[in-house]
Every structure is written in structure tokens, then in C-alpha cells.
Amino acid sequence: MADDRKLADIIQKGQEGQVVLLGFPCDAGVEINGGRVGARHGPEKFRSCMRRYGTVDNPEVNIDLSGIRIADAGDIPADLPLEASHTALTEKTASIIQNGGIPFVVGGGNDQSYSNACALLDAKPDIPVGVINIDAHLDVRPLIDGQAHSGSPFRLLLEDPRFSGSQFIEFAAQGSQVSREHARYVKEKKAQIIWFSEVARIDAAAGAFRGALGRLAWECDSLFVSFDLDSIRASEAPGVSCPGIMGLRAKEAFEMAFAAGAHPKVHLFDLSEYNPIIEEELTGRLAVGIFYHFCLGVASRRKVAS
Numbered sequence: 001m002a003d004d005r006k007l008a009d010i011i012q013k014g015q016e017g018q019v020v021l022l023g024f025p026c027d028a029g030v031e032i033n034g035g036r037v038g039a040r041h042g043p044e045k046f047r048s049c050m051r052r053y054g055t056v057d058n059p060e061v062n063i064d065l066s067g068i069r070i071a072d073a074g075d076i077p078a079d080l081p082l083e084a085s086h087t088a089l090t091e092k093t094a095s096i097i098q099n100g101g102i103p104f105v106v107g108g109g110n111d112q113s114y115s116n117a118c119a120l121l122d123a124k125p126d127i128p129v130g131v132i133n134i135d136a137h138l139d140v141r142p143l144i145d146g147q148a149h150s151g152s153p154f155r156l157l158l159e160d161p162r163f164s165g166s167q168f169i170e171f172a173a174q175g176s177q178v179s180r181e182h183a184r185y186v187k188e189k190k191a192q193i194i195w196f197s198e199v200a201r202i203d204a205a206a207g208a209f210r211g212a213l214g215r216l217a218w219e220c221d222s223l224f225v226s227f228d229l230d231s232i233r234a235s236e237a238p239g240v241s242c243p244g245i246m247g248l249r250a251k252e253a254f255e256m257a258f259a260a261g262a263h264p265k266v267h268l269f270d271l272s273e274y275n276p277i278i279e280e281e282l283t284g285r286l287a288v289g290i291f292y293h294f295c296l297g298v299a300s301r302r303k304v305a306s
């Protein structure tokens with residue numbers, strides 16, 4: 001409807017845009033990690049939810065998304081072997097960044113995040129890169145039979161010689177879902193863990209997240225925000241491989257997505273573990289809401305600049 005345009009109405013096909021949606025329809029990494037499969041359907045269900053949600057000209061926050069160009073670059077081919085799909089993802093994400101766009105990558109399993117981090121490291125080889133992982137888990141498990149999986153992306157990143165652990169923050173991790181050995185490993189790499197209990201007070205998470213972005217931005221010129229939906233409580237995000245009884249709230253997730261979009265140094269965002277086989281509707285709307293608020297944030301960058 002002309003007087004009530006939704007996000008999907010202004011998205012253009014291709015990879016020419018300030019924000020570029022990219023799908024990673026792969027859950028082989030979830031299966032290797034022993035999780036419940038289904039996230040390979042995430043991008044497809046995400047796009048179908050997007051048709052019904054997200055006003056273009058938002059009168060509450062007074063931001064009009066038609067001021068930015070949002071593109072949809074489609075999906076990484078679904079039928080590739082895991083390693084080949086990771087390589088294809090890195091190449092595609094890097095090409096979007098080199099083209100000046102901010103990729104918003106919808107998974108798929110959380111293993112996508114190392115491939116995406118590599119894309120940013122490849123695209124910006126000469127500047128320090130910072131990464132925040134919003135996740136109930138640390139995702140620093142060792143490889144399984146030499147294979148990357150949904151629990152290993154940040155071990156791969158912390159072992160990458162191009163990256164420094166002091167530029168990595170684990171945000172909203174939960175001690176009941178994290179081993180002492182993995183927490184010790186993260187700290188040994190000089191990375192920071194901000195536990196869920198530290199941000200669980202009412203309305204504390206978004207402020208703590210903005211603080212974490214600011215801390216990384218002090219020493220880094222390019223930031224990657226990686227968001228695992230299982231960091232959000234299961235009552236609001238039931239459709240993930242590993243639902244958590246406690247966790248962030250949807251409202252906080254939206255505020256954090258907006259803050260990430262609004263930050264001028266955020267050059268990459270990924271969203272992992274939407275599993276529509278477990279639950280499609282609520283979690284799909286949540287995932288699209290995160291994308292929508294990220295886009296509102298990006299649109300607000302222009303406002304600040306002008």
C-alpha cells in the first residue's frame with residue numbers, strides 16, 4: 001500500500017546498497033556441533049516474515065528508511081559442501097564490503113561468523129578490526145574431526161594471526177552454558193567477557209552494549225557485530241537450536257541492533273541460528289525486527305552527519 005510501505009517494499013535486488021542483506025542457508029555446522037538442524041531454512045523464512053513487518057517511515061523514532069538504499073544480494077548456494085559454503089560466504093561478504101555496503105548476513109549456523117570475520121579482515125587488511133559476539137555461548141570450542149562447526153567460529157578467529165584477542169568482546173554469555181576451560185581460553189587470549197548477569201538488570205543491556213562498542217571503537221576502525229538469537233530468552237526467541245530460559249529481551253535486542261546500525265564504524269552484522277523448523281512466526285518477526293532496527297540505525301547515521 002502506498003500510504004503504508006513496509007521494509008520489503010523498498011529493498012532492491014543486487015548488492016548495491018548501504019545495507020546489503022545476504023542469506024547463508026546452511027546448518028551443516030549446527031549438525032556437526034550436535035545441535036538441532038533447521039537453520040538452513042532461516043533466510044527463506046526471514047524474507048517471508050519481512051513482507052509483513054517494518055514501517056518504512058517510522059513516526060515514533062522519526063526515521064525514514066527511504067533515505068538509505070537497502071539491497072538483497074540473495075543467498076549463498078545451499079547445496080555446497082560446508083567448507084565451500086564458508087569460502088563462498090567470505091568472498092561474497094568481502095565483495096559487499098569492498099563495494100561500500102554493510103552486509104547483514106542471515107544464517108544459518110553460527111559457524112558463518114568466522115567466514116564473515118575473514119571477509120572483513122580481507123576487505124580491510126590495514127586497519128584494526130573489532131568484534132562483538134552477542135551470544136549465550138562463547139563459541140570457542142575446538143574443531144571436530146578437523147571441521148569447523150557452529151560452536152567454533154570464535155576459536156578460529158582468536159587463533160587467526162590477523163586478529164588480536166584484545167579486540168574481541170563476548171557479550172551476554174551465560175555461565176550455565178559455558179565451560180570454565182572455554183572462559184579461561186577467552187581470557188588467556190586477552191578478550192573480554194561481559195556476562196549476562198552483568199547486563200540482566202532492567203534496561204542495562206543496551207547501555208552496556210553501547211559501552212562495549214565504544215571501547216572497541218577506541219582502538220579499532222572497523223567493527224563486526226555478530227548476533228546469535230539464542231542470547232535472547234526462549235519466551236521471546238523460541239526458534240533457535242539451543243533455547244535459553246533466561247536471556248536478553250526482544251526490546252533490548254532491538255535497541256542493540258539500532259545502536260550497531262547507528263555506529264559509524266560498524267561495517268558488518270550477522271544474525272545466526274534462526275531455526276524456523278522449531279518455531280517460525282515469533283522468532284522470524286524477532287529476526288526481521290533486528291534487521292529493521294539495524295537499518296533504522298544506519299539511516300540515523302545520515303541524520304547525524306547532515
Ligand code: MN
Pocket residue numbers: 110135136137139150228272
Ligand atoms: Mn552461538
